[in-house]
Amino acid sequence: MKYIGFLLVFFVTLGLGITLSYQFGSVPPVGKLLDPNHGFWQNSYSEDMTFEEEIDLQNLSNTVSVFYDENLIPHIFAEDEKDLYRVQGYVTAKHRLWQMEFQTMAAAGRISEIVGPMAIELDRMTRRKGLAFAAETSLQYIQKEHPDTYELVEAYADGVNQYIESLSAADLPIEYKILDYKPETWSVYKSMLLLKYMADMLVGDRDLEYTNLRNQIGQEMLDKLYPDFPEDNDPVIEAERIWDFVPLEVSKPEGTGYLEADIFVNTMPQPVEGIGSNNWAVSGAKTKTGNPILANDPHLSLNLPSLWYVMQLSTSSHSVKGATLPGALGIISGFNQDIAWGVTNATRDTRDWYAIQFKDESRTEYLYDEVWVKSTFRIEEIKVKGQGSFMDTVVYSHYGPVVYDKNFRSDRKDVNFSLKWTAHMASNEQKTFLLLNKGKNHDDYINALNHYTSPAQNFVFASKDGDIAMKVQGRFPLKWEGQGKFLMDGKTPDFEWQGFIPNEHNPSTLNPVRGFVSSANQHSVDPSYPYYMFDHSFEHYRNRRLNSILEEMSQITTKDMMALQFDNFHLHAEEALPVMLGLLDATEVNQMDDFGKKYLSQLKKWNFNAFPNQEAPALFQVWWEKLHDGIWSKWKIEGRPIVLPNKYQTTKLLLNEPKSEIFDNPETPEKENASSLVKSSFYEMVETIKKIEETEKDYSWANFKKTSVLHLVPNFKSFSHINVYTGGGAGILNATSERNGASWRMVVEMGEQGSAFGIYPGGQSGNPGSKYYDNLLKKWANGEYIDVSLKFEDSFPNPLFKTVFKN
Amino acid sequence: MEKSLLLFVFVTLLVLFAGPYAPYWILMIVVATVTFLTGAGKTTSFLSPGLAFGLSWMAISFFISIKTDSELPKRMAKLMGLANDNLLLFGTAILGFLIGAFSGLTGTMLRKLLERKG
Numbered sequence: 010m011k012y013i014g015f016l017l018v019f020f021v022t023l024g025l026g027i028t029l030s031y032q033f034g035s036v037p038p039v040g041k042l043l044d045p046n047h048g049f050w051q052n053s054y055s056e057d058m059t060f061e062e063e064i065d066l067q068n069l070s071n072t073v074s075v076f077y078d079e080n081l082i083p084h085i086f087a088e089d090e091k092d093l094y095r096v097q098g099y100v101t102a103k104h105r106l107w108q109m110e111f112q113t114m115a116a117a118g119r120i121s122e123i124v125g126p127m128a129i130e131l132d133r134m135t136r137r138k139g140l141a142f143a144a145e146t147s148l149q150y151i152q153k154e155h156p157d158t159y160e161l162v163e164a165y166a167d168g169v170n171q172y173i174e175s176l177s178a179a180d181l182p183i184e185y186k187i188l189d190y191k192p193e194t195w196s197v198y199k200s201m202l203l204l205k206y207m208a209d210m211l212v213g214d215r216d217l218e219y220t221n222l223r224n225q226i227g228q229e230m231l232d233k234l235y236p237d238f239p240e241d242n243d244p245v246i247e248a249e250r251i252w253d254f255v256p257l258e259v260s261k262p263e264g265t266g267y268l269e270a271d272i273f274v275n276t277m278p279q280p281v282e283g284i285g286s287n288n289w290a291v292s293g294a295k296t297k298t299g300n301p302i303l304a305n306d307p308h309l310s311l312n313l314p315s316l317w318y319v320m321q322l323s324t325s326s327h328s329v330k331g332a333t334l335p336g337a338l339g340i341i342s343g344f345n346q347d348i349a350w351g352v353t354n355a356t357r358d359t360r361d362w363y364a365i366q367f368k369d370e371s372r373t374e375y376l377y378d379e380v381w382v383k384s385t386f387r388i389e390e391i392k393v394k395g396q397g398s399f400m401d402t403v404v405y406s407h408y409g410p411v412v413y414d415k416n417f418r419s420d421r422k423d424v425n426f427s428l429k430w431t432a433h434m435a436s437n438e439q440k441t442f443l444l445l446n447k448g449k450n451h452d453d454y455i456n457a458l459n460h461y462t463s464p465a466q467n468f469v470f471a472s473k474d475g476d477i478a479m480k481v482q483g484r485f486p487l488k489w490e491g492q493g494k495f496l497m498d499g500k501t502p503d504f505e506w507q508g509f510i511p512n513e514h515n516p517s518t519l520n521p522v523r524g525f526v527s528s529a530n531q532h533s534v535d536p537s538y539p540y541y542m543f544d545h546s547f548e549h550y551r552n553r554r555l556n557s558i559l560e561e562m563s564q565i566t567t568k569d570m571m572a573l574q575f576d577n578f579h580l581h582a583e584e585a586l587p588v589m590l591g592l593l594d595a596t597e598v599n600q601m602d603d604f605g606k607k608y609l610s611q612l613k614k615w616n617f618n619a620f621p622n623q624e625a626p627a628l629f630q631v632w633w634e635k636l637h638d639g640i641w642s643k644w645k646i647e648g649r650p651i652v653l654p655n656k657y658q659t660t661k662l663l664l665n666e667p668k669s670e671i672f673d674n675p676e677t678p679e680k681e682n683a684s685s686l687v688k689s690s691f692y693e694m695v696e697t698i699k700k701i702e703e704t705e706k707d708y709s710w711a712n713f714k715k716t717s718v719l720h721l722v723p724n725f726k727s728f729s730h731i732n733v734y735t736g737g738g739a740g741i742l743n744a745t746s747e748r749n750g751a752s753w754r755m756v757v758e759m760g761e762q763g764s765a766f767g768i769y770p771g772g773q774s775g776n777p778g779s780k781y782y783d784n785l786l787k788k789w790a791n792g793e794y795i796d797v798s799l800k801f802e803d804s805f806p807n808p809l810f811k812t813v814f815k816n
Numbered sequence: 817m818e819k820s821l822l823l824f825v826f827v828t829l830l831v832l833f834a835g836p837y838a839p840y841w842i843l844m845i846v847v848a849t850v851t852f853l854t855g856a857g858k859t860t861s862f863l864s865p866g867l868a869f870g871l872s873w874m875a876i877s878f879f880i881s882i883k884t885d886s887e888l889p890k891r892m893a894k895l896m897g898l899a900n901d902n903l904l905l906f907g908t909a910i911l912g913f914l915i916g917a918f919s920g921l922t923g924t925m926l927r928k929l930l931e932r933k934g
Contacts, residue, residue, distance in 0.1 A: 015925045022848070022918040026841040029911075040915070043908045045876035046835040050908070053886035179836065183888070187895075727894035778888030 037187045049186060051179040052778040056081055056104070060810040066099060066171055068164070069816040074802060075100060077809040080795055081773035081781040084321040084330075086802040090443075091164045093324050094338050096814055098168025101318060102195070105335040105775040106172065107182035108314040110192055111721055113199045113336060116206035117141045118391065123188055124722075125394040133401050136389045137417060139410040140209055143433045144201040150435030151201075158440045162197045165338050169195035183777060184722065203336035204439065208432040210309070211464040214360040215545040215652045217276050217426070220495040222651045224271055225644065230671075234654045237543055238536050240661065243553045245355070245467050245481060245528040246516040248535040254514050256539035261489040262503040267496070275418040276650045285548055286353035287555060287574065287742060288469040289527035290477040292520065296565045300760035301471040304570045305342050305351025306751040308744045311718040313729060313783065315771030317341075317753045321800060327447040328799050330765065332753045335775075339442040342755060344765055346799065347449040348472045349757040353528045355465040355481045356544040359432075361492075361506075363408045363499030365425040372404050372411075372425070376500050382407065408499060409433050427499055429506070431484045436462035451476045451519060458482045459512050467528035473759045479526035480517035481533045485510045488541045510540055525559045527552070529742075549657035550580040550740040567766060570756045575792035576742040582629050583617040585660045589632065592667060592687040604702075605695045619743075621711030621736040630713070630738075631697050635690035643674040656740075663687075711735060714747050718770050718786065720777070728777040733770075735790035743792075754794065766794035819856040820864045826850060827868035827916055832876070843869075844919040851923030861924035862917045869916020874909035881905070 029040025042048045056077075066073075071088040073096045078084065083100050087093035101109065114120060118135035120128035135141075151159050173192050185191060223231050242248070286307040293299040309316055321330040322340065331343015342351045367384070368374040374381040384404050391399040404411040408427040413419050437460050444457035454470050458480055461468075465483020470476070486493070486506040497504035516534045518526060531552035533542060558573060590613065598609065608628050615625035633656070641653040654662075662671065667683035674681055701708045711734045720728035737743030737750065744750055750770070757765040770789040774781035788795065800806070827847055835843060847869070851861040881889055881901075889901035898904055 011929060015922075015929050018918060018921050018925055022844065022922045025915050025918055026844050030839070030841060040840060040911065043873075043904075043911050044835075044840045045873050045880065045908060046831075047839065049888065049892050050877050050880045053880050053884040053888045055884065055886070058884065178839070725895060727891040777891055778884070778886045780886070782887075 031189070038189050041189075042186055047178045049183055049778075052183040052186075052776055055779040055781060056774055056776075057809050061812055062810075063813050063815060064099075065816070066095065066168070066814040067816060068167060069095060069814060072816075073814040075812045075814065076800070076802070076805045077811070078800070079807065079809055080319075080785065081809065082319045082321070082797070083773075084323065084800050084802075084805070086323045088325055090161060090324055093322055094161045095164040095168040097320065097322060097333075097338065098165035098170075098195070099172045099814070100168075100320075101333065101335045102169040102172040104773060105314055105318055106169075106192060107184040108721060108775050109169075109203070109335040110195075110199075111184070112206050113202040116144070116202040116209065118389070121391050121393040121399070123190055123394060126396060129391060129393060129399050132391045133389075133399075133417060135209070136391070136401065137403050137410055137412040138209065138428065139403075139430070139433055140205045141202065142387065142405075142410065143208075143430075144198060144205050146433065146435050147201045147204075147437065148198050151197075151437050151439070154435075155437050155440060158437055158443065159197065161338060161443065162200050162439060165200065166195045166197055182775065184725075187725075188722075200336055200338070200439070203334060205432060207334070208464040211354045212356070212360060212430075212432065213546065214358055214362075216358070216360070216362045216493065216495055218650045218652045219545075220267070221271055221649050223267075223495060225646075225651065234658050234662075234671075235652075236658075238532060239547075239549055239657055241549070241553060242532055242535065243556050244532045244534045245479060245552075246518050246534050247521050247523060247526075248537075249522070250516070250518055250535070252537065252539055256514060257487060257508065257511070259487050259489050259507045259541075261492070265501075265503045267498075271649060275648070276413075285530035285551070285744065287527075287529045287551060287744075288351040288353045288467065289525060289555065289559060290349075290469050290471040290479075291525045291559065291562070291565050291570075292477050293475050295524045295559075295563055296758075298566075298758065298760065300473075300758050300763070301475060301477050302565060302567060302570055302756065302758045303344070303349040303351060303469060303471040303477075304574060304754075304756045305353070305469065306574050306744075306754040307342065307352060307354075308749055309752040311716070311745075311748055311750050311752065311770055313718055313720050313771050313777075314775035315752070315769050317769050318773065319767060319769070319797060322446065323802070324447075329446045330797060330799055331755065332767070332769070337442070338439060339446040341442055342753060343446075344757045344759075344763070344799075345446065345448070346473070346763070348445075348454060348470065349759060349765075350445055350448075350454065350471075351469045351755065352466040353469075354530055355467045355483060355528070355533060356530060356546050357465055357483065357485055357533070358493055358543050358545070359463065359465065359483065359486060360428060360430045361486075362496045363406070363427045363429060363504065364496055365406050365408075365411060365427050365499045367425060375406055375425075377407070378500075378502050384411075406499065426496065430463075431486065432463040434462065434484065436460070436484070438462065450474060451478055454478065455480070455517075467530075467533070469526060469528065471757070471759050473761075473763070476520055477526050478517065478519045479528060481515050481528075482512070483515070485515065485540075490541050491543075492541065494543055514540070523560065527555050527559060529555050545652060548740070549655070551742050551744065554578055554580045554742055567756050567758050567764065571754075571766065571792070571794055573742065574751065574754050574756070575737075577619045577736045577738075579617045579619045579626065579629070579738065579741055581633075581656055581660070581740050582615070582626070585633065585656070585663070586612060586615070586617075586629060588660065588664045589636065589687050589691075592663065592684045593691060594684065594688060597688055601695075604699050605692070608695060608698060609691075619710055619736050619738050619741055621709065621734050623710050623736075624708055626710040626738065627701075627708045627713035628694065628698060632690055632694040635693040635697075636686060639686045639690045639693075640672060643676060710738075714738060716745055716747055716750065716790075718783075719748070725777075730783065730786060733786065733790050751789075754789070755797075756794070763798065765797045765799070767797040768794045819854055820860040823851065823854065823856060823860065823864035823920070824868045827865045827920075828872050831869055831872035831912075831916075835872075835876075840915060844915060847916060847919035848923035848926070851920040852927045853923075855927055856924060858921060858924055858928075861920040865920035866913045866917025869919075870909045870911075870913030873912030874905060877905055877908045
């Protein structure tokens with residue numbers, strides 16, 4: 010009996026000691042988590058309460074000082090670059106370790122290791138896309154060809170690792186504690202992975218969808234509804250630009266034809282609409298002070314910890330400040346004493362698909378140019394938390410990984426689609442940023458850009474000398490007209506890329522007559538550009554709004570530029586709503602109930618702004634979605650992915666051909682036209698909004714779109730901010746939609762007394778327990794900025810605290 | 817009475833001063849060893865270390881809360897499905913109590929077991 014009593018108590022004790030130290034399923038290790046000496050309570054301290062005045066950092070050549078300003082922005086003052094980046098690694102890790110590791114785990118297809126089997130499908134996708142393969146290729150290339158870059162990235166990694174080694178159990182970021190794992194050693198390879206993560210986030214293609222679409226609606230209709238250039242093309246490089254180079258020749262091999270077969274694969278998710286960005290620069294002639302002003306706001310998924318981390322990085326020869334990506338060296342969007350630069354995504358079809366014909370089921374050989382060529386195999390071991398590894402074999406042709414096959418997103422044996430993507434090729438994007446950081450003039454900027462390949466960006470530029478410039482930079486395949494728009498036949502060399510467009514032929518402009526340069530993810534050029542240029546996702550609204558305003562403006566101040574970044578004018582609504590209202594039958598209007606009449610009158614009075622308190626934007630949004638769906642949903646076939654015409658072409662169609670046969674749905678007995686679909690969608694909208702009004706009592710724009718800034722682990726809802734009160738929307742300069750928006754806004758005035766302002770939706774700290782985790786969010790939502798002008802070591806105003814790094 | 821005070825003071829000091837340097841399961845072993853050596857009664861060995869452990873954990877948590885004024889306890893409470901952060905504070909205290917109490921009881925019972933045998 011005594012034994013039983015003892016054993017009972019002993020096992021309870023053992024249970025408390027051991028069981029509560031481990032994670033079971035999704036239940037975190039409660040004991041470890043609640044232990045106030047090591048658990049989550051220890052993450053309650055903000056950084057200004059726990060700072061160290063002096064830190065020993067090995068391998069430094071000189072002492073490095075870091076001053077933090079009132080927003081926890083670190084200003085690193087080092088003697089040389091190697092010391093600088095070593096400390097950048099340490100400081101970044103100190104505030105963003107969990108995030109930088111998580112993002113590279115995502116890029117490596119290793120999320121299952123952290124969260125378990127629910128992420129296997131995601132990890133397989135990532136690995137089949139070849140992101141890790143791409144990072145390995147770049148790593149080898151940089152090690153061999155750019156030892157100077159490699160050395161600096163290694164110093165950064167060393168800084169990160171020295172921080173990781175210094176971590177006590179109590180200091181571990183909260184996410185590690187909840188998910189019960191520990192940080193690994195950082196490496197140069199991980200920095201490479203981060204850059205591939207960005208490429209993956211920003212680059213998509215719709216080749217397989219277009220292939221289906223072409224078979225479904227025919228080439229003629231495809232050309233009509235999906236033209237390569239829109240009617241109102243307002244390109245990144247001004248249309249007047251004369252191309253002063255002799256283009257490389259490229260011609261379509263004779264007798265080349267596309268495959269006709271329908272494709273039944275469940276294609277991968279694409280970068281969502283709304284991911285994009287604005288940037289522009291105005292010349293001194295248009296500004297009040299006579300200095301150029303540059304602005305940049307990259308729109309990305311709104312997350313916490315914030316994607317960006319602001320820093321000033323100074324050596325004895327240069328001082329640069331702006332937004333960094335935790336895990337990458339230097340400033341990505343920023344400025345120094347002499348130049349400023351910013352980026353927007355320059356979408357272009359740089360991903361192509363090839364159908365591979367294997368000899369037999371072993372898939373060890375495939376047919377190419379009438380001979381059997383050996384394929385290679387890459388065995389992907391996906392470790393899964395709480396269970397055994399998942400093994401996935403990915404076959405590689407000379408094009409790249411066979412992403413879709415009988416084992417992945419297709420059940421047909423004959424499906425073997427190989428992905429060719431510029432991001433797989435050896436490159437050194439890091440060098441571009443290292444060079445831009447210390448650039449002094451336009452030549453330095455062009456030289457820095459020459460190292461940049463993927464994801465292609467529109468690099469805006471302004472300098473103290475008074476230059477403004479824009480260049481569309483990336484490694485762009487040289488293609489014949491129409492090449493790569495659809496699935497290509499991998500058996501014949503006819504479909505091979507013909508080379509690459511030389512950097513000097515990439516579209517660019519310097520000091521254009523109009524006095525400004527700008528980009529907003531629209532077409533890069535006018536049709537006169539001598540190379541074939543195609544992408545599915547070019548934007549049609551922000552660019553025209555931006556350019557029309559910049560055109561009119563003069564005596565510009567930084568305040569004006571901030572206002573423009575926060576501009577809420579809804580150009581699509583301005584163009585589409587009058588057409589929709591015009592198509593709404595007058596007799597119909599009289600028969601509406603009170604709700605319908607109220608909504609209609611709100612729409613008629615609307616000034617086309619999308620401020621958070623306005624109701625009309627929600628009405629328009631729902632009406633438009635229902636209408637778009639009413640027109641095109643008839644084309645959707647389960648399991649056969651296609652892309653639907655965009656809102657720009659749909660609006661054109663409503664305006665120009667309201668009686669067109671296209672509007673009819675042959676499945677229904679009635680004959681639909683634009684007018685009848687506008688009517689039915691209006692009533693659907695009334696029903697939807699009525700319901701919202703009844704349940705939520707509020708259909709104002711902010712409450713309707715519910716802008717949310719989510720923690721990178723979506724389950725951690727209480728670490729997120731749901732329903733942030735702010736205006737804007739997709740296709741609007743202030744591109745804040747539900748989950749995407751300006752992830753960083755920056756306005757820089759060049760000149761002797763240069764000034765700079767920036768803001769982002771979050772805060773410098775990655776710790777949800779810190780007051781610096783989200784202290785900038787509200788300012789961001791209100792369109793306010795903080796001063797991010799360059800600061801100096803000997804006259805640093807009111808530092809929050811200072812840390813000295815010594816060897 | 818003396819033993820119970822002794823245990824209380826010892827465990828409190830242990831949690832406050834050794835706690836930051838050792839995972840809590842090490843503290844559990846220490847607590848069990850101490851009750852094994854002191855030979856206090858079962859009730860004392862259960863309540864004294866339990867209260868000491870629980871109150872110390874509560875005191876540290878409360879102190880951190882007040883000092884930092886952080887949102888984290890609220891966020892963690894929500895994440896763990898608790899109505900408010902006070903419950904989290906009590907949860908920490910109760911868990912601390914259980915950890916201290918059962919460790920203490922284990923030590924004493926082991927001693928009793930061995931004594932009887934001898």
